[in-house]
Amino acid sequence: MKARGLFVSLIVCLSWTAIEVDAVTLRGDRSCGQWTEAHQSPDTSVGSIATEGWVIGYLSAVATERRKDFIVGTDNESIFLWVTNYCRANPLDYVDDASNRLAAELIRRKGL
Numbered sequence: 001m002k003a004r005g006l007f008v009s010l011i012v013c014l015s016w017t018a019i020e021v022d023a024v025t026l027r028g029d030r031s032c033g034q035w036t037e038a039h040q041s042p043d044t045s046v047g048s049i050a051t052e053g054w055v056i057g058y059l060s061a062v063a064t065e066r067r068k069d070f071i072v073g074t075d076n077e078s079i080f081l082w083v084t085n086y087c088r089a090n091p092l093d094y095v096d097d098a099s100n101r102l103a104a105e106l107i108r109r110k111g112l
Helices: 002-015 034-038 046-066 078-087 095-109
Strands: 017-020 025-028
Touching: 034 046, 034 078, 034 095, 046 078, 046 095, 078 095
Parallel strands: none
Antiparallel strands: 017 025
C-alpha cells in the first residue's frame, strides 16, 4: 500500500511540476494566490488535492535527499495549514517556495 501511495505522489509531482532543463528548476505549478483561493472554500477541488499531494511528495523527497526525517510527527493538515498561512502572507510566491520554507522550519525546530 505504501508503494502505491508513493507512486501516486510521484505521478502528482510530475504532473504539477515544470522542469527547466538548463536551470534545473523544479517548481510547484500553483502560485500562493491560487493555493489561498482554493483553500478558502470547504469544498475540495481536484486542483487543491493535487497540489496538496505535490507538497507532501516534495517534502518527502527533500527529507529523503537530506536523510533527515523532518516530517515525522507532523500531520498533513498541519502542513497544509502552514502552507496556507505562508501563502496568505506571500501571495506572489509559489507553493514550492512555501514548501522549501516549511522544510527549513521543520529541520530547525526538530534540531536536524
